[in-house]
Amino acid sequence: HQAKLTLDPAFTIAPVRRRTFGTFVEHLGRCVYTGIHEPGHPTADDDGFRRDVLDLTRELGVSVVRYPGGNFVSGYRWEDGIGPVAQRPRRLDLAWHSTETNEVGVDEFVRWCRKAGVEPMMAVNLGTRGIAEALDLLEYCNHPSGTALSDLRVANGSKEPHGIRMWCLGNELDGPWQTGHKTAHEYGRLAAETARAMRTIDPTLELVACGSSGSGMPTFGAWEATVLEEAYDVVDYVSCHAYYQEHDGDLGSFLACSTDMEYFIRSVVATADSVGARLKSRKRIDISFDEWNIWYQTRNRDAEPLTDWPVAPRLLEDQYHLADAVAFGGLLITLLRNSDRVTAACLAQLVNVIAPIMTEPGGRVWRQTTFHPFAQASRHAAGDVLRVEPVAPAYETKAYGEVPVMDAVATHGEDGTTVFAVNRSADRAVSLEIDARALGGVRVVEATTLTDPDVYARNSADEPDRIAPRANPDVEADPLRVLLPPVSWNVIRLA
Numbered sequence: 001h002q003a004k005l006t007l008d009p010a011f012t013i014a015p016v017r018r019r020t021f022g023t024f025v026e027h028l029g030r031c032v033y034t035g036i037h038e039p040g041h042p043t044a045d046d047d048g049f050r051r052d053v054l055d056l057t058r059e060l061g062v063s064v065v066r067y068p069g070g071n072f073v074s075g076y077r078w079e080d081g082i083g084p085v086a087q088r089p090r091r092l093d094l095a096w097h098s099t100e101t102n103e104v105g106v107d108e109f110v111r112w113c114r115k116a117g118v119e120p121m122m123a124v125n126l127g128t129r130g131i132a133e134a135l136d137l138l139e140y141c142n143h144p145s146g147t148a149l150s151d152l153r154v155a156n157g158s159k160e161p162h163g164i165r166m167w168c169l170g171n172e173l174d175g176p177w178q179t180g181h182k183t184a185h186e187y188g189r190l191a192a193e194t195a196r197a198m199r200t201i202d203p204t205l206e207l208v209a210c211g212s213s214g215s216g217m218p219t220f221g222a223w224e225a226t227v228l229e230e231a232y233d234v235v236d237y238v239s240c241h242a243y244y245q246e247h248d249g250d251l252g253s254f255l256a257c258s259t260d261m262e263y264f265i266r267s268v269v270a271t272a273d274s275v276g277a278r279l280k281s282r283k284r285i286d287i288s289f290d291e292w293n294i295w296y297q298t299r300n301r302d303a304e305p306l307t308d309w310p311v312a313p314r315l316l317e318d319q320y321h322l323a324d325a326v327a328f329g330g331l332l333i334t335l336l337r338n339s340d341r342v343t344a345a346c347l348a349q350l351v352n353v354i355a356p357i358m359t360e361p362g363g364r365v366w367r368q369t370t371f372h373p374f375a376q377a378s379r380h381a382a383g384d385v386l387r388v389e390p391v392a393p394a395y396e397t398k399a400y401g402e403v404p405v406m407d408a409v410a411t412h413g414e415d416g417t418t419v420f421a422v423n424r425s426a427d428r429a430v431s432l433e434i435d436a437r438a439l440g441g442v443r444v445v446e447a448t449t450l451t452d453p454d455v456y457a458r459n460s461a462d463e464p465d466r467i468a469p470r471a472n473p474d475v476e477a478d479p480l481r482v483l484l485p486p487v488s489w490n491v492i493r494l495a
């Protein structure tokens with residue numbers, strides 16, 4: 001296949017947003033316990049945080065981390081997670097049929113964020129709780145001192161306020177599985193009144209209203225419109241959540257799953273802008289794509305339901321293969337290409353639970369295949385996102401009709417220009433011609449490819465680097481051409 005794109009710094013979409021490289025830590029399975037936190041582990045620091053996980057979190061290039069859920073937050077009492085650990089209650093976690101020990105709570109999470117060099121993003125419970133508890137948590141976290149709750153934080157060891165800027169007003173309340181599931185109207189009113197009250201404490205907060213849990217939700221579109229009609233003036237973002245998987249061996253459709261993400265983003269932007277027009281508002285609502293990933297949800301559905309209430313069970317521990325990493329790369333390209341409206345995003349999740357980082361309790365840590373596209377994009381995407389107008393032959397997919405075999409985006413900054421590209425073809429390489437004339441005499445300083453003859457090859461604790469980016473030898477200088485192997489994620493750096 002032949003494909004082409006053009007790099008011209010005059011044609012930009014938006015600045016690269018650091019918050020595009022967010023992730024998510026939920027009290028779910030082993031994400032917190034034996035994920036980020038494991039006091040007895042050989043690498044544990046004084047706070048019980050695994051240093052090996054902290055190191056890989058930094059290497060992954062994470063900017064912001066959403067916490068504490070997810071479905072979990074819709075039944076969570078944040079007060080259970082503060083104060084002396086020995087006195088914290090054990091509770092039933094209805095979302096994941098587990099026992100929550102509350103050994104980690106908001107103060108520990110913020111301490112972990114400081115160590116990881118990431119910004120915390122907090123979700124409040126609008127499932128079983130409401131405005132009062134959201135205000136209490138905000139006061140506890142962000143008010144300097146001199147009130148009961150802020151002094152309690154100080155007494156619990158955090159003298160400085162946590163200074164959390166971004167707050168999610170609940171989680172997936174459009175989903176019937178959510179504890180405290182609501183209609184769009186019920187949720188829109190509650191979100192608006194919670195936001196208004198939170199802004200009385202701090203008008204500069206960045207607030208996220210829940211959008212849809214997927215573009216396939218029966219209420220998709222109508223939900224966003226109704227919620228934003230209520231909350232438009234008092235929120236900054238509407239959220240999107242999307243998970244993809246290969247169905248019935250249909251690799252072609254799976255590798256094109258970013259087609260749905262693109263449609264999802266465009267539809268939400270159109271809906272938000274239409275509400276803005278009706279309200280005669282000049283304000284623009286952005287998207288926080290605060291859950292996205294590959295997730296084999298059908299396997300999860302087929303798993304034996306938990307009948308007891310275990311602590312930190314193995315849940316959602318998907319093992320990703322090469323094709324997953326390439327589909328994932330397509331999603332990253334789509335998020336970057338939409339940086340004019342998607343100004344925050346969280347890969348769900350960070351460790352063990354549908355995650356790029358895996359651990360064994362008491363044991364090793366390793367990188368899943370999906371770790372690499374995320375780490376490379378976070379490291380090399382800088383400056384502005386360019387409009388590159390990729391041209392490539394199309395192939396037929398069952399799920400999305402005709403889809404280009406290649407997709408790409410590029411960023412351009414002081415340190416150079418980087419192209420991120422996926423080849424979705426199962427059997428043919430793509431010869432990508434890059435028209436870089438507008439950049440003046442640049443050359444390829446590094447070209448890597450993530451690929452393997454076995455598209456279902458995975459990494460494991462015993463073979464952690466089976467799938468990792470390798471130098472791409474198939475680069476030509478004039479005209480600039482790079483050969484993208486079948487089913488591959490590619491990074492081409494020019495300077």
Ligand code: AHR
Nearest residue numbers: 026070071072171172348
């Ligand atoms: O990330 C796993 C779960 O997916 C989250 O708890 C929920 O918000 C979504 O349905």
